[in-house]
Amino acid sequence: MSVVGKEEGEEQQVVNPWEVSAGKGGIDYDKLVDQFGCQRLDDALVARVARLTARPPHRFLRRGLFFAHRDLNEILDLYERGERFYLYTGRGPSSEALHLGHLIPFMFTKYLQDAFKVPLVIQLTDDEKFLWKNLTVEESKRLARENAKDIIACGFDVERTFIFSDFNYVGGAFYENMVKVARCVTYNKVVGIFGFSPEDHIGKISFPPVQAVPSFPSSFPHLFSGNDQLRCLIPCAIDQDPYFRMTRDVAPRIGYQKPSLIESRFFPALQGENTKMSASDPNSAIYVTDSVKEIKTKVNKYAFSGGQDSIELHRKLGANLDVDVPIKYLNFFLEDDNELEHIKKEYKEGRMLTGEVKQRLVAVLSELVARHQRARAQVTEEMVDAFMAVRPLPNMFG
């Protein structure tokens, strides 16, 4: 499926790893799933996950935040048969400042690791950031290590988790797989998938295999030696889908299994769905380093409200939940389904005011961020070394 550019009259949405922009009304997820060719994650599948893992499904599944997939049922089938798989997710370490949106895939992946008791590889694409941003190699490597600490703070199991940065890890079997994939993808193909152009440098053009090959267990001989057909499940935001469409297309041609995917919606910027989160605007997002005071100020002052302009109007008309950012954030971060439903109903019908909803959100976010900061403070350089060491994980399926 080609990258969709802007067309006259009707604005097309653009979704690829380096650009997410919506037409009017925000991202049309139905259109996206249709365009990309992935599947919707329905209630039956969510129920099946709960049944197989003997625990309630994560709220991101219950709330439809992870909403699309490719071949998730194959993973569930094999799991049900007693077979194993491994998880693969990642981050492009472009800045030290992680915001809440960055944590989503990691929170969900931790749940998957605990629920299915499977190993996990986490790729830090410092080479990608070097290629796309004006950073030095040293800076991108340093950012990778710093981001690793926030990732570790999400609570992954060191006995089952391998974190690696490309600049450190590329080589050997991983590099062999990169070259195998590269031989199967033409320049025309990556232009179609990613929108590259002839003035792009060859670093960009040849990067996609780097993000593809962690899908193949042979890329990690220290972990999966002799287990070449081990299946892989990739939790990620849906803008990463192009990489794995390409990977799934190549895999059978080089004798490997296609990875499965489980994909999330985008996390809205504080100032509204049609705005962008940007490192240059600290008020566009809640950062994991924000203080309680900063969270309160940001939510109160900048979180886009779907409430009415006056209390009278609001009690009469109620709130527009489609555009209300605090409600969307609660959707992501308030665990209790009943409480969330209650707030939504009261707010929509005008009985609860914007200020009260925001107050609840501030409480939820403050607790989440404080918990993260405590966990982050406990991550030592030695722990980072432990997660990043190239070592076998003898208990990874235990």
Next chain:
Amino acid sequence: MAATESVGTEVSFVRKEDGEAAAEEQQVVNPWEVSAGKGGIDYDKLVDQFGCQRLDDALVARVARLTARPPHRFLRRGIFFAHRDLSEILDLYERGERFYLYTGRGPSSEALHLGHLIPFMFTKYLQDAFKVPLVIQLTDDEKFLWKNLTVEETKRLARENAKDIIACGFDVERTFIFSDFNYVGGAFYENMVKVARCVTYNKVVGIFGFTPEDHIGKIGFPPVQAVPSFPSSFPHLFSGNDQLRCLIPCAIDQDPYFRMTRDVAPRIGYQKPSLIESRFFPALQGENTKMSASDPNSAIYVTDSAKEIKTKVNKYAFSGGQDSIELHRKLGANLDVDVPIKYLNFFLEDDNELEHIKKEYKEGRMLTGEVKQQLVAVLSELVARHQRARAQVTEEMVDAFMAVRPLPNMFG
């Protein structure tokens, strides 16, 4: 010194399909294709097109003087005939500074022919003469990308070729041989990415002639061959010596890689490598024919027996002699097309003897058969010596040359 790399009169890759040269065939010289117009490769035009320099007698004399030994016959005979910034290397060497050598091979087959040995024979001479370290790159990844081979096959070919290379007599205390599939990673990979960020798709199309239907493996490959020019690619060898200069002996078809490298180097804070470049080795059946692995009679292989050498030279080596003895004694031989003479130019060490043969043959007093007989003797000895050396190369020796280890005596 020019701020930007001199790229001569024509930067673009010249493709035959580009129509306009209908009447006059353009020569094509790049790492994957060498084809001449009528009359063989025009080296003057090539040097002009590429923008490198001719290696003149003064420079050859300077090399001899600085190394306190006679220059290699490849220099005396003008076989290594072009360069980029060789004078800078000689300047720094004269000042007591050091440099290192970098050469390589794309291990596409087990069968090496004599032409493949040329750069290695010359590089050994340079290593001995200047007493400098050497890195040798085996581009098994490149062969995987360009040929229909498996990764395992290319890695195996790399190791087999390493044995023939080692048989050329390199000093294990000063030589690091590596294959890309084994070595890429760490600082080497960082440099690959740095170079890749500096070269656009348009640029590699211009230099190498890639097309949109080429796979991204090809398009992303050139930095792999560029970065051995930078000492920081070898932290186990040159740590702390980031400005160490590099000299690359190679055949002139490799020039595009290093034009690109020299263009990028200053932009990433590195020194430009210098080059010393050779002419092409002629196929047995004539300058306008190709050496091909599928035609065993197109070349002399390092695995050929004395009998095979004799048969091949006598039956297939293209002769510049006349069709009959009478005509030959009258007109003499055409040395411009005579392959045995060209081969003797490469492999007969004694300048006087070579001159004598050329004169006698040109003036019709020596016959084709006699020239060929001389050639058979020279080649048989060379090949036999190589085979003896090759037979002594053990797997352990290969491991030793390929081990990632410091070379403490590399400048000693």
